Amino acid sequence: MGRSYWLLLTGFLASSLGTWIYRLALPLLVYDLTGSPLGTGLVYVMEYVPYLLLGMVGGVLADRYDRRRLLVLGDTASAVVTLVLAAMVALGVGRLWPIYLVALLLASVDPLYQPAFRALVPSLVPAERLPQANARVHIGEHAVSMAGPMAGGALVVAFGYQVAVYVDAGSFLLSALMIALIGGRLTVKGGARKGATADAGERRKRWSMAADLREGLRFLLRGDRAVLTTAIMSSACNFGVWLLLADLVYYLSSYHGFTPGQIGVVYAFQGAGAVAGALLGGWLIRVWPPGRIMTWSLVAGGASMLLMTVARGPVPIGLAWTGQFSAAGTMIVATATVRQRLIPDHLLGRVLGTARMIAFASIPLAALASGLFEAAARDAYAIMMFAGLSWAVIAVAVARSPLRRLTVEDVRGGTAAGSAPPSESPPRDRR
Template sequence: MTPTLPSPPRGLRRLAATALADVTPLRSSAHFRRLWFGQSVSSIGQQMTALAISIQVYALTRSTFATGLVGLCSLVPLVIFGLYGGAIADTMDRRRLGLFGATGLAILSAGLATQAFLGVRQVGVLYAVVALQAVCFALNAPARASMVPRLVPAEQLPAANALSTISMNLGLTVGPMLGGLLIEIWSYQAAYLVDAIAFSASLYAMWRLPSMRPEPADPSDPTAPARRPRASVLDGLRFLRDRPNLRMSFLADLAAMVFGMPRALFPALAVVLYHSNTGTVGLLAAAPAVGALLGALFSGWVGRVHRHGVAVILAVMVWGLSIAGFGLSRHLWLGLLLLAAAGAADTVSMIFRNTIMQAAAPDDMRGRLQGVFTVVVAGGPRLGDFESGTVAQLTTPTFSAVSGGVACVAAMLLLLVRYPGFARYDSRHPTP
């Protein structure tokens, strides 16, 4: 008789089941499953491209300021088109808008591959493509994110957001490492070309979705503001003005990303501090995503947390302290560990901030609020790239990282003094 291995204790199995990410949305919704897979694949390609652009700009200029300027070039179009992209998503078929944005991103990645094959050495070309990528992303992201509450029931939103965070961080983890490896072996062409091909998964997922026009406002809701025939960016901002919890969720992320984002420092730190090559740049860029991925994989507990405001506050402060510690570290392993801790904290913050927004906003406002969310989530790090690169140019990369982490914690404390009610936010009674 073949011996059988003993089964794990029931308590251990229950602990593992509750600790690991809840995959119910993937099982129950085929549309969400395809969208999640397509976004995972395309995200890997996008992060390969982001790393390749950063390394290519630094190789051409040897300037942290020029590298940080990449973020600023995408910030302005991201802010403008992010807000209008959200408004457009509240007036037209969100599926069609998502397809348009994803197609544009694929074409731009093919353009980057072409310039790399031709040996173009003009930084301005890279800046221009980055700006156009921001436009397409600003149209695609609000449409895609505002569809999620229509694909899964309300009680599955925390799990769906945790899974979306896994998708994003798969890209942030695998993308930089694979991109750094391909650039080391071949050149920028490989990273850009793989990105262009990877977008086919996202395009297929969007194509299979049903029509996703916004639902009309509920006329019986006395708190719903008067809507214009066409969605207005100003209506979304007015809605946000009188909703302190939603506003605070955006400001908390800005504090973390503007002051505590060290991404633009990675090429310089890899050379100056760690005396290494582009492979180390890829490790530094991937480390926060590794932590974020682990945080999302073990996110089974998030559905049992109701004080979402407290969770966001603590997560942002852990992020800032971890970044400050990274700036003080002198060993690569310790720096990677602290960056991973920061990434795990960012995952917790993102899950609860996204859930607050989706639960507290009506469907016909979700596009505009997702537009604001896109501006904050994607624009904040780009402004952070410019801030950290500029401070590093004026001082040192080490000082830039440490001061940024400390400033993040200080900004979060000031925001908490200004909006004390955010700490009392309860998901069982969501109030925007």
């Protein structure tokens, strides 16, 4: 894969470790302060609202500026915000609004960070190795998600929230260092803005964010319908699974009396499932059409969520989550590869950012709905039933969508859509 790819992956995994630590520590801190399912769920609302506001902006920046530098700036900003959180914990802040503000600021970095990272990966690996590169990203990301919650829970139990947050900040700084070591100016592969060309300067002079946003939206809405379908599918899937995820810390603490360490074990199981799913997805995408992979992954993920209704204890609950995240991991590898292969590289950041915004738009709604329903009805099992059945319905829709027309050859080897010159027209509509 090359030195640059491995530096990028190492930095991304260090950053992901920091993300997982605060995603466990912040809900636990709010639960300790309030004991409220709605209060805990609002942490996730704060974490995903920025995707609605900044998702498209992040895509434009990824297509306009050095993607490596954007990642370094994003990690540095995250480290600074987490150090502010450590100071708040040291001062014994007992109010919720500063914690929600920190969650919002940390989350505001991610929609600016992710499009640059996702768009940079195809620039660092040969086209025929892209499925394996995506699989390794997902494997590594969720191997960290397996270790991160356990480490976060152990840090909170052994040393308190302040030390956990300091470790969090250190992981972001390590990521910034790794990505800064990638050599060269990495922007658009094969496009007019690769390197410091005269054309790059001209285009930046007449830079218009509105025009760039329109260009990305035009491709998403009028280009290959398979790309738009993946965004809508992801949004629907996220709504279902986040009904459970937003309530998970409260459910495990209140219904079962789990300690932070036991909650970390449950999260570690979901990380193990995601690793297994990424391995499976990296193999399947080379031999199965992506639409079929996504359809059967949805069926398996829905069945696993239904199993949550009867699972008891950290290990059985963890095993149910293993199945769900294994299915999701398989689907994510297929989805990422479809997008990277069908979107021209000069549009990749914008279209990925917009698609991610659509996919994540449902998460704050799901978190709020879950918190309100749990506070009013105290029936987590009804939420699990709804979430599992919703994935089965989505599977039927995907089986009949434009994704069913994609073949194995569309997403492996050959000339990727991402290597097309900027003047090339979008791929034909596959309706």
